[in-house]
Amino acid sequence: MTATTTTPGPVATAGPSGPPLPGARGPLSTAVLDRLLGGDLVVPDGVTGADPYGEDLQLALYLSYELHYRGFAGVDDDLEWDPELLRLRRAMEDVFLAALRRDVPGGDDLPGTIDPLLVEDLDAQGVSHHLRRRGEVWQVREYIAARSLYHLKEADPQAWVIPRLEGEAKAGLVSVEHDEYGAGRGDRMHARLFADMMRELGLSDAYGAYLDVAPAEVLAEVNLMSMVGLRRSLRGALVGQFAVVELTSSPGSERLVRAAERLDLGPATVGFYAEHVEADAVHEQVVRHGIIAPLVEQDPAMAADVVFGMQAALLLDERLSERVMGCWSEGRSLLRGPLPEA
Numbered sequence: 001m002t003a004t005t006t007t008p009g010p011v012a013t014a015g016p017s018g019p020p021l022p023g024a025r026g027p028l029s030t031a032v033l034d035r036l037l038g039g040d041l042v043v044p045d046g047v048t049g050a051d052p053y054g055e056d057l058q059l060a061l062y063l064s065y066e067l068h069y070r071g072f073a074g075v076d077d078d079l080e081w082d083p084e085l086l087r088l089r090r091a092m093e094d095v096f097l098a099a100l101r102r103d104v105p106g107g108d109d110l111p112g113t114i115d116p117l118l119v120e121d122l123d124a125q126g127v128s129h130h131l132r133r134r135g136e137v138w139q140v141r142e143y144i145a146a147r148s149l150y151h152l153k154e155a156d157p158q159a160w161v162i163p164r165l166e167g168e169a170k171a172g173l174v175s176v177e178h179d180e181y182g183a184g185r186g187d188r189m190h191a192r193l194f195a196d197m198m199r200e201l202g203l204s205d206a207y208g209a210y211l212d213v214a215p216a217e218v219l220a221e222v223n224l225m226s227m228v229g230l231r232r233s234l235r236g237a238l239v240g241q242f243a244v245v246e247l248t249s250s251p252g253s254e255r256l257v258r259a260a261e262r263l264d265l266g267p268a269t270v271g272f273y274a275e276h277v278e279a280d281a282v283h284e285q286v287v288r289h290g291i292i293a294p295l296v297e298q299d300p301a302m303a304a305d306v307v308f309g310m311q312a313a314l315l316l317d318e319r320l321s322e323r324v325m326g327c328w329s330e331g332r333s334l335l336r337g338p339l340p341e342a
Contacts, residue, residue, distance in 0.1 A: 018071040019208025021063075026056025028092065032063045032085065036075045041084040047091045052099035053319065055336075057092055058219040062149075062211070064089040065226035069153060070207060093227055100224075104311035108303040110296065113310050114288065117247045126321050128252040130328065131259040139328055140263065141201050142339050145210040146218045150225070151194040152207050155180035157222070160229030161238045167298065172290030173239070176246065176283050193272045200268040204340070213335040217320040224316055228309060236302040239291060240309020244317075246283040253277045 021037070024030040027044035035041040050057045066072065067080040079085060107113075131140060150157075155177050162174060182188030195205035204210075225241060228234040253276035260269040296303045327334045 017077075018066075018073045018075065019206065019211065021072050021075070022059065022212040024056075025059045026054070028056045028060040028088075029063065031088070032060045035082070035085055036063065036072060036079060038076075041082075041088065043088055047088070048095060050092070050095055052096045053216060053220060055216045057095065058216040058223060061089065061092050061096065061223045061227075062219045064092070065223060065230070066208075068226070068230065069156060072208075093231075096220075096223065096227065100312045100315065101308070104308065104315055106304070106308060106311070108307055110292065110303050110307060113307050114243070114247065114292075117244070118284075120251050125325065126252075127324050128255040128259070130325065132255040132262070135259055135263070137263055137265070140259065140265065140269075141203060142333055142335050143324065144198060144201060145203055145339055146214050146334060148194065148198060148203075148205075148210055149208070149214050149218055150222050152191050152205070154190045154194065157225035157229045158238065158242050161235050161242075164232050164235040165239075165295065168294035169239075169291050169298070172286050172294070173242070175290070176242075176286055179283070190272075190275065193268070193275060196268040197272045200266045209340070210335075213337045213339065215323060215334065215336055217316070217323045221313075221316045221320060224312055234305065234309075236295070236305025237309030237312065239295060239302075240306040240311075241313040242309075243287045243292060243306070244310050244313040246287045249276050250284065 021033060024033050028047065028050060031042055031044055063072075064085060067075075067077075067085075071077055071080070127143065131143070158173070158180075159177060162170060162177070165173060178184075180190050182190070182192065186192060198205040225238070228238040228241060253273040256273040257270055257277060260266075260273065292306060296306065324334045333339070
């Protein structure tokens with residue numbers, strides 16, 4: 001089945017119960033949206049043949065997962081456990097998961113997977129390198145808008161794994177999550193700091209405001225977190241995904257601090273990334289020695305799952321980076337449509 005693209009456009013009105021629903025991007029997302037709006041779920045033919053990384057499947061998955069977070073305006077909260085939606089979600093997950101397993105090397109070599117992440121590549125050409133060296137304000141704004149789909153729920157997907165761990169690994173993960181949630185201070189929650197940055201950049205800080213224009217590559221990264229967080233059988237992969245974030249965030253955040261300073265973007269923008277430079281440098285040690293090590297010591301079979309989670313996260317990050325840099329190199333937006341005004 002070939003995913004189709006439709007013109008972005010909300011089909012529901014934003015309200016206090018959640019963000020507005022987006023426009024459909026193909027038959028799978030149309031089916032899910034119809035169900036969320038109160039209709040019957042008519043599953044299209046060819047789910048197993050859908051593009052696992054395409055706009056349609058990734059949006060349909062995102063819509064399904066979001067029912068477990070804040071839902072959508074005008075959508076019945078009880079649809080979170082709708083059997084037909086869950087059955088379709090499982091089928092779409094299987095397509096996504098099979099593609100990820102096909103496209104990563106696999107194995108259980110934790111040191112061989114972790115060690116390269118600790119070496120800074122000075123010749124790298126990724127998004128944070130570009131923004132530090134020669135990025136423009138419009139590029140920062142649309143990148144932040146796209147990334148808001150995760151950062152406005154920062155640390156929430158990883159929280160699913162807490163009750164699925166035990167002992168030192170659980171304690172280590174909770175200690176990192178405690179920092180992500182502001183160490184008990186609402187104004188210091190990383191999601192709140194990100195919202196402050198968005199307002200400073202003239203963007204809407206409303207949760208889910210940019211879902212309609214976010215491309216599949218952005219959705220896929222968030223969907224991976226939700227999928228491995230919500231499946232207890234993939235708890236090791238969630239730890240691996242979390243490890244990639246914490247092991248690689250500090251150098252990238254340092255580059256984005258420099259980009260914000262070079263572009264004179266303001267204290268909230270500098271502050272968000274400066275917070276991650278400091279916090280994630282500490283988290284790196286906790287993740288390696290306080291979460292992964294005791295988890296694998298307790299259950300050696302978890303090593304392969306952790307490696308898979310790391311490799312899948314790196315693959316999806318590379319796909320997003322390729323889209324962003326490909327668009328920007330041609331002077332085009334990475335988004336699916338014009339950036340809505342705040």
